[in-house]
Amino acid sequence: MSLRTPIDRLSFLELIDPSSLSYIDFSRKTLDKVKKSTKNLKEKAAKIKISNDEFNILKTRLSKKIDELDDNLMARLNASKTEKWFYAFSLYSIFFAGYLIGKHPSFFHIYYSILFTILMPIRLYSYWKRDFNYFLADLCYYVNTLVMLFIWVFPSSEHLYMVCFCFTYGTLAWAVITWRNSLVLHSIEKTTSSFIHLMPPVTLFVITHELDKEFKSVRFPGAASFNYNDWNLWNGILWTSSYYLIWQSLYHYFITIKRAEKIKKGKVNSFTWLRKSYSNTALGKLVNNLPEPLPVFAFTLIQYGYQLSTMLLCPFWLQSKRAASIFMTLIFVIACYNGATYYIDIFGKRLEKEVKRLQKEIAELQAEHLTNASSQNSSSSSLNDSKKDD
Incomplete structure (x- = not known):
């Protein structure tokens, strides 16, 4: 067998051999050929007349399993029309964002707002449907709301501008690395997750470093009057902590306290999800082993410490356009790499898993048929012996 043998050139026995998986070429062209060959094989098998009832059952079950494999493969490889259109939309959105930053930066906050009003209702519906x-x-989501408030309601507020910058270049941007946000262009869910973490800091970058001074002084006076060189880090921490305290208080009142019974019954929120996801880590064990209600307070302090640590470099991003550009480029590349990992590793592993599952089921069906055939032969031999004795 060659290093990458097309799957349509393999014999049936080679196909169900697990050791051949690493040598098979799973390209789209060869998979289309497999689909066509499978259809022809099933048509030929349907014309074969076999008197053995057990073998007919085996043939029916095997045909059903092949159909399932075919459906799974095509579901993985042939995206729906919605996904195809959304892939095109996502790709063009990235291109258009770059065009606006370079050519018409004064329109970028409008572009961000339009995407926000398109994607957030979809996220609201999809999350509500999935509970x-x-x-x-x-x-x-709280930070995205603050950015929208700064853009359209309080553009003269210096402290809101500073808070938005610290949050977006802090928690939101670093979350791409921490939580492995993936820019998977065909997926509405994953692209929306990337949007809410990437677009706010890019919008603040444009407002801070790309806008003309005269336009900025009229449209965003809070950003124009802000003195980047004399920014006091402690003052920034104080304002950001105040807004963080507002969010955390509202969150724990309306979610942790008011929805406590639903959470106990299995309703998932970020706190319960993190406790379960990191239960095997040292920090997760430490938090989970604390007596109630201390885990909630520990989670709050850890999240607050994370926010403070990620905003320590904000003075550099504010003062240096080059440093901010490099940082945002790094975050975007990481999101793209995570998306590529999803496409190559996740899809590839799913395909390999489906093939291995089919091989296992075929082997079980063959073993079952051989066992039944052996028992039938034994019964026939016993009957013939009894007739001879008579």
């Missing part, structure tokens, strides 16, 4: 609506109270 994930408590996640909509997380910090990332």
Whole structure:
């Protein structure tokens, strides 16, 4: 067998051999050929007349399993029309964002707002349908709301501008690394998650470093009057902590306290999800082993410490356009790499898992048929012996 043998050139025995998986070429062209060959094989098998009832049952079950494999493969490889259109939309959105930053930066906050009004209702509906609506109270949505308030309601507020910059270049941007946000362009869910973490800091970058001074003084006077060189880090921490305290207080009152019974019954929020996801880590064990209600306070302090640590470099991003550009480029590349990992590793592993599952089921069916055939032969031999004795 060659290093990468097309799957349509393999014999049936080679196909069901697990050791051949690493040598098979799973390209789209060869998979289309497999689909066609499978269809022809089933048509030929349907014309074969076999008197053995057990073998007919085996043939029917095997044909059903092949159909299932075919459906799974095509579901993985052939995206729906919605996903195809959304892939095109996502790709063009990235291109158009770059065009606006370079050519018309004064329109970028409008572009961000339009995408926000398109994607957030979809996220609201999809999370509500999947019973994930408590996640909509997380910090990332709160920060996006603050950015929208600064853009359209309080553009003259210096402290709101500073808070938005610290939050977006702090928690939101670093969350791409911490929580492995993936820019998977065909997925509305994953692209929306990337949007709420990437677009706010890019918008603040444009407002801070790309806008003309005259336009900025009229449209965003809070950003124009802000003295970047004399920014006091402690003052920034104080203001950001105040807004963080507002969010955390509202979150624990309306989610942790008012929805306590639903959470106990299995309703998922970010706190319960993190406790379960990191239960095997040292920090997770430490938090989970604390007596109630201390885990909630520990989680709050850890999250607050994370926010403070990620905003320590904000003075550099504020003062240096080059440093801010490099940082945002790094975050975007990481999101793209995570998306590529999803496409290559996740899809590839799913395909390999489906093939291995089919091989296992075929082997079980063959073993079952051989066992039944052996028992039938034994019964026939016993009957013939009894007739001879008579």
